[in-house]
Amino acid sequence: MSSPHVLVVGAGAIGAFFASRLATVPGVTVSAICRSNYKAVVANGLRVTSPVFDETVLRPAFTFCSPDEARESKQKHDTKWSHLLVATKLIQELGDPSALLDGLVNEGSSIVLMQNGLGIEDPYKKRFPQATIISSTTRTSAIQNKPGHIKHNFLTRTTIGPFTPNANETTSDIATQRTQEFAALLHSAGIPDVDILDHAGMQFARWHKTAINAAMNPTAVLARGPTNRAMVLDEELEIHLKAVMKEVLDVACKILGQPLPEWLPRIADVIQGVKGDTSGSHPSMWVDWEAGRKVELEAILGNPLRQAREHGLVLPRTQTIYALLKKAQEVRENQHSIESKLQT
Numbered sequence: 001m002s003s004p005h006v007l008v009v010g011a012g013a014i015g016a017f018f019a020s021r022l023a024t025v026p027g028v029t030v031s032a033i034c035r036s037n038y039k040a041v042v043a044n045g046l047r048v049t050s051p052v053f054d055e056t057v058l059r060p061a062f063t064f065c066s067p068d069e070a071r072e073s074k075q076k077h078d079t080k081w082s083h084l085l086v087a088t089k090l091i092q093e094l095g096d097p098s099a100l101l102d103g104l105v106n107e108g109s110s111i112v113l114m115q116n117g118l119g120i121e122d123p124y125k126k127r128f129p130q131a132t133i134i135s136s137t138t139r140t141s142a143i144q145n146k147p148g149h150i151k152h153n154f155l156t157r158t159t160i161g162p163f164t165p166n167a168n169e170t171t172s173d174i175a176t177q178r179t180q181e182f183a184a185l186l187h188s189a190g191i192p193d194v195d196i197l198d199h200a201g202m203q204f205a206r207w208h209k210t211a212i213n214a215a216m217n218p219t220a221v222l223a224r225g226p227t228n229r230a231m232v233l234d235e236e237l238e239i240h241l242k243a244v245m246k247e248v249l250d251v252a253c254k255i256l257g258q259p260l261p262e263w264l265p266r267i268a269d270v271i272q273g274v275k276g277d278t279s280g281s282h283p284s285m286w287v288d289w290e291a292g293r294k295v296e297l298e299a300i301l302g303n304p305l306r307q308a309r310e311h312g313l314v315l316p317r318t319q320t321i322y323a324l325l326k327k328a329q330e331v332r333e334n335q336h337s338i339e340s341k342l343q344t
């Protein structure tokens with residue numbers, strides 16, 4: 001691989017954390033597309049603190065305020081990004097997220113999607129059929145406390161695999177090789193626990209993470225903000241959380257045509273792990289909801305529901321929480337727009 005130049009699309013908590021790690025690897029250049037933190041990053045860089053790694057301040061080679069600015073710069077400087085690391089929140093109702101990358105992808109570029117949710121790769125495959133798409137989920141916990149200041153809380157475990165549905169052998173081999181190369185970069189960047197999977201394994205890992213998120217995230221919002229631990233210690237909520245995880249995993253096994261792989265944690269182990277989490281952490285959906293932001297509703301709840309339906313399967317509990325949260329979000333958006341009209 002010739003000198004990698006990584007463009008981080010969405011330099012928030014996860015994007016900035018991985019950008020700051022990758023920038024420590026000799027020969028790797030990192031640039032970033034920012035949004036609300038743009039001015040802070042231009043002025044002071046991306047500061048990342050961590051209980052594991054030394055504090056770093058990353059000054060990206062190029063800091064862009066928008067994808068449009070990145071497109072202009074690419075034309076002007078003939079830049080070829082080897083990897084486009086996408087780490088935006090997935091708010092699908094705002095439109096096709098893959099449009100952000102229009103004009104930024106070269107022949108030989110890999111698109112690395114480091115986001116939660118299911119079916120998130122499809123829009124990229126459709127828009128960039130020739131590009132290598134690498135799918136990734138991470139258990140890293142991080143937050144952007146103020147613009148440009150990122151706090152890594154704990155964990156780094158990251159799962160990565162090529163997205164190659166219906167690919168021929170050559171395309172599949174190339175995607176596998178590029179996945180291994182990117183995983184090696186993460187490893188050189190000090191991330192010790194990167195699990196490399198094949199396409200099928202990665203899709204199972206994605207369903208598994210989505211099962212946990214589909215249970216924990218909306219429940220925290222609908223229950224008005226208990227911590228992760230408080231939810232699993234509540235007798236009734238524990239029953240509900242396990243049942244949501246189970247129905248999503250059961251559907252995953254039917255759609256993917258195999259039992260839950262041995263290497264994925266069982267529901268009881270997941271719940272036990274959360275019981276031992278004394279950090280006081282909340283699911284990110286609650287953090288977004290409380291801050292008045294839209295939540296990753298479609299990626300985490302709507303997409304599994306639709307995939308189940310396409311296969312003639314049902315997810316009754318997931319459907320209920322999806323319908324409730326969707327309506328709650330609509331009601332809140334309407335209230336916001338009435339309030340802002342009254343203020344003007």
Ligand SMILES: NC(=O)c1ccc[n+]([C@@H]2O[C@H](COP(=O)([O-])OP(=O)(O)OC[C@H]3O[C@@H](n4cnc5c(N)ncnc54)[C@H](OP(=O)(O)O)[C@@H]3O)[C@@H](O)[C@H]2O)c1
Pocket residue numbers: 009010011012013014015033034035036037066067087088089090100114115116117138139140141142143144284296
């Ligand atoms: N944080 C975690 O601990 C964690 C753990 C595991 C997985 N994840 C997943 O990782 C993904 C990223 O989460 P995150 O917590 O890093 O979110 P985040 O802190 O909100 O960061 C997302 C960044 O993307 C930027 N962005 C969004 N749309 C953009 C656009 N059109 N152009 C340029 N920038 C844009 C946001 O800018 P604005 O600030 O202007 O909105 C923000 O800086 C999500 O799918 C999440 O579920 C997060």
